[in-house]
Amino acid sequence: MTATELVGLTAAEAIGRIRAGELEPAELWSAYQQRAQADDLNAYTWVADADAPAADPAAPLAGVPVAVKDLFCTEGIPSQAGSRILENYCPPYTATAIQNIYDAGAPLLAKTNQDEFAMGSSNENSAYGPVLNPWDRARVPGGSSGGSAAAVAAGLAPWATGTDTGGSIRQPAALCGIVGFKPTYGAISRYGMIAFASSLDQAGTFTRDVTDAALLLEAMVGKDPYDSTCLGLPEPVQPPTATDLRGVRLGVPEELSGEGIEPGVLAAFERTLDIARDLGATVESTHLPHAAHGLSAYYLIAPAECSSNLARFDGVRYGMRVDDGGGLLDMYTGTRAAGFGDEVKRRIMLGTYALSSGYYDAYYGRAQKVRTKISEDFESAFSAFDFLVTPTSPGVAFELGAKSDDPLAMYFNDFCTVPMSLAGIPALSIPNGTAQAPGGSSTELPTGFQIAGPAFSENKLLNAAYALETALAFDSSPAREAS
Amino acid sequence: MLSSDQVLHVARLARLELTDEEVTRMGLELSNVLDHIEKIGELGELEGVVPTSHVVELENVLREDSPHQSLSPGVVLASAPDPAPGGFRVPSPGTS
Amino acid sequence: MNVELEPVIGLEIHVQLKTRTKMFCSCALSFGEEPNTRTCPICLGLPGTLPVTNAQAVHFGLMMAMAFDCEIAPKSIFHRKNYFYPDLAKGYQISQYDIPLCSNGRLGDVRIHRIHLEEDAAKLVHEGASGRIHDSDSSVVDYNRGGTPLAEMVTEPDLRSAEQARDWLNLLRVTLRQLGVSDVNMEEGSLRCDANVSVRPRGSSELGTKTELKNMNSFRFVMQGINAEIARQTALVQAGEPVVQETLHFDPVTGRLSSLRSKEEAHDYRYFPEPDLVPVAPTEAMLERARTAIPELPAAREERYGRDFSLGGDTARLLAYEPQFGDYFEATTQEATAGVSPAVLANWVTELRTRIGASSDPAESKVTPDALAVLAALVTERRINASAGRQVLDTLVAEGGDVAAIVEREGLAAMDSDEELAGIVKAALEANADAAAKVRDGNAKAMGPIVGYVMRETKGRADGGEVGRLVREQLGI
């Protein structure tokens, strides 16, 4: 096979060939390593330079290499979280989720670029420069896991890990035309994942298709004695097989599928609903009465938690330090001023303010109550529907710099994905077509279709997504061929 | 609208040094975001609603009291910006 | 103005728990190891790490809750207390805040407001102290102590004097030691005490403005600090000046208190529920395990010794507060023959304690409870006298052995013939005729040389009381 043919395989296809003795893991490694080393999307912050590591074809992932978001700690390998404050930082341990992947037989190919500490929706907030969208290099790949999304879409990796706090897997997956899966909060250990907002952060997958998502997810999930909030999943993740959606009830929350969504995205969404009906699903509109307040609650809770989580970056034990001899306080403020980018500072400020004395009840406390209401909304919706579906992102990939001066506009990117994060439920984005960007652009850009299910419904969710994916037959090759 | 004094107070709590330009800009941006966020105030009375701090309903996740191997000193100080024989050197708190 | 003022004192106590590992990671607790050798990614606060609660720390907390008759929270939670300091690896301390492990308890006559679990800070060493004088404006952080489990206890303001505070702290210390939850050593920092002090007119039920006293790292300093602060506040109030609410630092060298008021902004810890931990909701099994682990506590033991053994206050307290001696004392009562009173046994146990030291365990000495009981019986039956008994005890402490054999070997048996003793007394009176005359005239002090003569002659085996009786008999007084 040619290198181009090799990187055209999904991970599951590659595993099949390896098992059948038709493909050497080392061949696959070299093909991806060459593409990764030639990365011109700035998707990677580190690429393995070693020869192909030993691989066990019988292992679950059979030696198919993986790209890992830089938010995950990898022992002895830079883990910089997109931040200057962690430049060249090599942790002495590996995140549980990544160790699980290694143990399943997948070697580390590269670390992917990201928004600093996972704060952003465009991947423009990286100290290591923005990531470019392989569908249109003038546009953003989405964020915060932009590097992972771009790498998988462009065929620089067969698959990749990501993290999702308010949409950081689903939104870039949508903008790059691939599958992004955020499982139930607690399915995958957070140990070794550099914390942004602890009560929301959840690891997940970027893959070419739903089958690969199930495979990679199964490798990552599991209880972990190092994470008190990790439950694993009640049953193993199965490869999806559904061919139709008969008997499946889909709810369309009006609050998340109307106002503020680009017309092209809405049109793609409607076409997908038609396909779902054709597959036998019932589709009805429904309500999540508090979902519209999800963004507000999210932008209180996440900054509050991040203001605390990022307090450890103080120039004492690791990372950069700025010390001009002015004493401890100056060392702290100078280090953090130089080490953090604008967006991180903005959120630390917002979160510190929201937690500060006199404001807790009005902000953080109230946001946590809104969170309860949103969870209740989902619970009651899931008594009538198997899944809720929405457009993943309100728009297609936008141009670099288009929203960087307007935090509010940027935050709106997470409008459809944040409520699921607040409720901790699993949600997945599959590519469901293309649309033109508003403003008369003729470039066709991918759109995403989000499917959310009740907590621990991963297997059902993957099956529904698989049936739809098969019917949609989205062609992801343009992004690979352009790279 | 957040005053400069408020911005500076929060920045000090957060140990962030801000330039004058940043103080002004941060005041504006935070006020904008807060104006929007304050819409959760419109939700009316949430008295009696139990705040969600965890979505997982777990209790008593406890660890057995048996020791593991600690890190070796070389590893501990490997990333320290200013390692000293006795540990991590920092400017004295007294001089701040 | 000269009202009579009454001090009002409450204590805040940090107790280092005697677990094997830290509160939220599995590093072994540190006892003076090389700096940073008891650290891991978790207690160093490395990016990505998470805390997991130590079950034994919760168990010890529940034992304390029960020992102090507290109400145990059905579901307690951890918060983050956010502030920057180099001894705090994560930039926040994990501590129970609005729902502590337990509350509303009591120890002795002091009510306990709450007890909660938290983690200790690391140690900051000023480099000047380690010899780098040229660079003394820097410090070095050693994270070995960081993350050690702490139980923080807050009392109600029920104490009225420094002495009462000291005595109560002592009761607390022995109780915690008996529970086995802590080493409770103030000098080593495993028991740390801050005090809230205010004064008010005697009889008033309102509380005056309080100050918080820190850094009193011994019982003596607690007394000194509180007394100094009572005196300072009393002088202020008598002079009609206000007491300012502040934190004061005790200087053990000068014995003075100085204000810690810093130029820092008022503390704003931005507490919020720790999202990395789940609630502690004690199950019936956890409660039962704690309940059965609680031994008899010093206050109960003191009462029992009074009730069952008629031991006097000081002796009962001594044996109850130092349970190794209490246990030993009870062992001797099992061995003792009838006719030997528990009070006598208790005295011999305190004699032993003086010899081996209060911190030793008599069970590990060479003196068996049986030997001590035999010794007490010999003295009670006047078969040896008290000083011979002490001599036997010295020998037992040094080399152990059989009491009878020691008495025999060292020739300490009391004179068994009254006639022999009467003869020696007679000789003594003759040899000390002047003294005998003075005694006859009523000068009891003159007895000395006579008794000395007898003891020399008998090599100390004579019973002092019996000698006195014979002297008086033979002199006809």
Ligand SMILES: [Mg+2]
């Ligand atoms: Mg405390």
Ligand SMILES: [Zn+2]
């Ligand atoms: Zn540790």
